[in-house]
Structures are given as C-alpha cells and as structure tokens.
Amino acid sequence: VDHQLTYPVRPSDKVWSDLEGYPKLFEPGKKVVEFVDVGCGYGGLLTTLSPLFPSKLILGMEIRPLVEQYVAQRIQALRAQNSDKKPDEPDSFQNISVMRMNAMKFLPNFFEKAQLEKLFFLFPDPHFKKKKHKARIITPQLVAEYAYILKPGGVVYTVTDVKELHEWMVKHLDAHPLFERLTQQEMDADPCVDPVMNGTEEAKKVDRNGGTKFIMCYRRLEKSRIV
Ligand code: SAM
Numbered sequence: 218v219d220h221q222l223t224y225p226v227r228p229s230d231k232v233w234s235d236l237e238g239y240p241k242l243f244e245p246g247k248k249v250v251e252f253v254d255v256g257c258g259y260g261g262l263l264t265t266l267s268p269l270f271p272s273k274l275i276l277g278m279e280i281r282p283l284v285e286q287y288v289a290q291r292i293q294a295l296r297a298q299n300s301d302k303k304p305d306e307p308d309s310f311q312n313i314s315v316m317r318m319n320a321m322k323f324l325p326n327f328f329e330k331a332q333l334e335k336l337f338f339l340f341p342d343p344h345f346k347k348k349k350h351k352a353r354i355i356t357p358q359l360v361a362e363y364a365y366i367l368k369p370g371g372v373v374y375t376v377t378d379v380k381e382l383h384e385w386m387v388k389h390l391d392a393h394p395l396f397e398r399l400t401q402q403e404m405d406a407d408p409c410v411d412p413v414m415n416g417t418e419e420a421k422k423v424d425r426n427g428g429t430k431f432i433m434c435y436r437r438l439e440k441s442r443i444v
Pocket of ligand 1: 255256257258259261278279280281284318319320321338339340341342417418419420
C-alpha cells in the first residue's frame, strides 16, 4: 500500500495547517501535534478525546485508504455541525485530524524528538503467526522510536482483547529502559483510560461480544532506568 504514500524529509516540512490538518489551530513552532492514535480505525478515540482536550492537537494515523477517508469526512461533518463554536472551544472538533500513513515507517520524519505527550495503540492487529510477529506495531526497534518522539513524562497506552498480544506488548515495553509502567492508581486517575478502554469502535465490538480487554500504560522516563 505504502508506495503511494509520501513522507516529509523532516518534521518541519510537513504542512499541518492545511484543510485536512488543523486549519484554525495550528501555529508553527507553537502548537504542534501532541497526541497520536496509531491505527485509529474509524476514529472513535479522536472524537471522544477532542472535547476532553480542546487545546491539544490530536492525530489519527490509519493505513487503509477508505477508512482514513471515512474519518476525514466524519471530522469535516463534526466541524461543520459545530461551526458556531470557537476553534479552541470543546466540541468545535478543530483539534482532531487524520492522516493516511504506515505508522511503522518514518515516524521520526513526522515528529520531532520529544514532541509527543501521548501515543495510543488500541486494539492493534494481532498478527498471530510467529512469522508475522515482526509486523506487530510493538517491536524492540519501534519501541525505541516511540521513546524518541515522546517527551519525558509522556505516556504510551496499549489496549487489546488478545491476551497473547497483551503479553507481547508488555514484554517489549518492560524491556526498554526508557519506559516504566503506570501504577494502578495512576491509571485510575488518568482521564484517557476510560476513552481508550471504551471509546473506540473496536472496544465497543469487544463489549458486544463479551470479550475481555487488557490495558497497560507506560511513562517515558527522563533518564534510563538502567545505569
Ligand atoms: N484503534 C481502532 C479501534 O480501536 O477501533 C482500530 C483497531 S483495528 C483492529 C486496527 C487498525 O490499525 C486498522 O484500522 C488497520 O487498518 C490499522 N493499521 C494496521 N497497521 C497499520 C499501520 N502500519 N499504520 C497505520 N495503521 C495501521
């Protein structure tokens, strides 16, 4: 799919203020994308988080062209329905956007070092077969990239209904010296936990089917745990 995708040479080359981006909110060097939903699917997390964090620019990345198009139209419709709101007011939906993108490639071309505050991996594709494990969105190499683009104190959220994938993600994030698990109390106090557990289309599907959801969240540390 991705031979048709284009990548900026460096993050500053990417135009975020265009119509598909944040035409009313983006300010170069001042207001940049800070939350990224990797494999956003139909955009349920974006629309749930939008009014909760009206001053944050939130981006969904999605590889399937038709799904990305659907989300883009959904956002345009929400913006149009709420055009009476000020751009930085909750429910203006000016702070969410979607990009078609293979998130496994060139992430550091889109985001500066330490730019992001939150990275979401919600119900990623499980790739069950052992030969396909390298296609998983959490791998040692990619975890290092996530550490690079997250700011110290930033948080990675992982949720899945596949126990084996949960164990895989936890294993690889536990192994990285720049990540530390959030405690249960920290997760209980985190306003993103309910949206990630319940706000996406996949989360709702799992609920309908009576499945179990596994969550683990990690803080990006300032300094390596291992000295
Ligand atoms: N997070 C959404 C949710 O919870 O409803 C969607 C979950 S769905 C099972 C996984 C999504 O990740 C699909 O929409 C798929 O197209 C997308 N995806 C898979 N690999 C990707 C990649 N390398 N880059 C961007 N998106 C990807």
